[in-house]
Every structure is written in structure tokens, then in C-alpha cells.
Amino acid sequence: MTPGRPGTSGAAAAPEPGTPGGRGRRLVPAYLATGGRERPRGTADFDRLTVLLSTDQQPPETDFGPEHRRLWTLLRPGALTVVECAAHLGLPVSATVFLAADLVGGGHLLARSPVPKAEAIDRTLIERLLVGLRALP
Template identity: 55%
Template sequence: MTPRQSNRRLVPAYLATGGRATPSRNTLDRLSLLSSSRMPVTSEVRPQEHRVLELLQPGALSLAEVAAHLGLPVSVAKVLVADLVDAGRLHARVPIPEAERFDRQILERVLDGLRSLKS
């Protein structure tokens, strides 16, 4: 009989943040878009933070996507990302609020109107 494999972590996720539960900034949302600042990685970057930076090398990801790739809760990933943003290693852009998004149909009508003026 083989031992049962468990997906449970041997080390609790909050230890990835050094035991901290709250991020240093409250501006991050699970939909915040993260991108690397391309700073060279030094020895002061912890292994968990290094994994975040590696994930963002090909391009931008949302905070929720980073958490999913790392297998960490979003709240833990938020603490890691906040530290990297504070250190200048990441750029974070907040999601565009629903009220500020453009209605595609209105923009298409404006474009059609501009094209008709040109003719």
C-alpha cells in the first residue's frame, strides 16, 4: 500500500511573507496588472519574491494570476508584490474602474460619424 499524497503544504503560506498578514500598501487589487521593472536580481531578494519576478519576465500578469501560478492565496501574494513594488522591482497598475471604461458601441458610432464627415 502506497502512502497517500496530499496537496497540503508542509509550510504554511503566511511564512512566505515572514509571518506578515497585511501588505505595506492598500492600493493593490486582485486585478492589479503587474509588470517587472527589469532591475537586476540581487541577493537581498527572497526566493518567493524571485519566483514572482521570474513569472513576470515574459510579460504582465494580474495579481490573481501570479497567486495562482505560485499556488498561494491572493492575500499572501499581495504582501509579496507590495514589497517588490516598494523596492522598485515591480510596477503595479490598478484596474480601470467600471465607471471610467469606454462603451464600445459609443466609440464605434463616433468613429462612423467621423468617417462620414471625411467622405
Template identity: 55%
Template sequence: MTAGRGGRRLVPSYLATGGRARPSRNTLDQLSVINAASGVVPEGLDPPQLRLLELLAGGALSLAEAAAYLRLPVSVTKVLVSDLVDAGHLIARAPIPAAQKHDRQILERLLSGLRAIR
């Protein structure tokens, strides 16, 4: 997965997944948050999977951040993450939804109440 002369990869990205192009689960998003399930790195994993688990030893990352650190496309990282989730080595959760639009009247009442405290 290292770059050769001219910045091109010596090994194509899809080989990190064994040639598979689709993840085993369709619930992963590029903003999904992934965590290591335990602090122990299991044996017998492929190098990209090991690198991913080592990255997550420092804490949670979004799938897109992990892809950037691994220098792999997000689609390839999704396949790696889904394999590790299936094996019980990773925990993935959906991204936090965007906040709903606030009611202007409530915000105005709150603001006037805060001003009244002074």
C-alpha cells in the same frame, strides 16, 4: 511551498510573507497589472519573491494570475507584490476600468453611415 502527500502545503502560505498579513500599500487589486521594473533579478530576495520576478520576465501579469502561478492566495501575493514595488523591483498599475455604456443614438448613426458606404 511545494505540496506534500494529499496536496497539502508543507509550509504555510503566510510564511512567504514573514508572517505579515497586510500589504504596505492598499492600492493593489487582484486585477492590478504588475511588471518587472528591470530585467535584472536582484540578489537577497526570498524564494517566493524570486519566483515572482522570474514569472514576470515573460511579461506583465495580473496579480490574480501571478497568485495562481505561484499557487499562493491572492492576499499573500499582494503582500509580496507590495514589498517588491516598495523596493523598486516591480511596477504595478491599476486595472483598466470597464468601458462606459455607449450612447445608442451614436451607434445607430455610425451603423447607418457604414451601410451608406456600400
């Protein structure tokens, strides 16, 4: 019992992972999902907004861990960005990059750069176009 707080012990009960009341601690640390590596495999350059899409080639259970399979399964219905995948999996973005790089290297995922922002409209070009359209008979 904690002094001054009747009915409580010193330790607060941690919420269960996935419960609506809060976030629990992961049972497996994120660095274990990466195999303890410091750098992802392969040469793919991933940004947090890189778009990932699964292929029809399911990752074999012998070559990849459960987090790899969860990522591949998450992407079966359609494409998501790395940061969206990280949120769904409850992993840090950096750990998700490791998993995605492994799966891209094995041909189980496709990755593409995010769509670049459109450039600002060139007002003079639009004005010249408008003048040309008005000059048409």
C-alpha cells in the same frame, strides 16, 4: 487496516505537490511567505486584477525570500494580474499581494490598475453622428 476496507490503512496517502492526480499541501504555510505580517508594506493599493510587470532590477537575495524571487522571475516574460500570479505560484491572492507590494516598493516590479470597462455606447450620439455623415456631400 481499516475495518470493512481490506488492504487499506486508516491514513490516506496525500498526493505530491504538483502531481497531475491532485493538489498536495504546501510545505511552507502561506503566512510564512508574508513574513507573518498582517498588512503589506507600502501604500500601493492592489486589487486582484492589478497588472504586475517586472523591471530590469533583480531583487537581491539578501533582502527578499524565495517567493519574492519566484514572483519576479514569473513576470520576466511579461505582465500578469495578481490573481494569475497567485495561481502560478500556488499561493493565496492575499499572500501574493504582500509579495508584490514588497517588490513594487523596492522598484523591482511595476503595478498598474486594471483597464476599466468601457462605458455603454451612447445611442443618441451615434445616431447624431450617422445623421451628420449622411448630410456630407
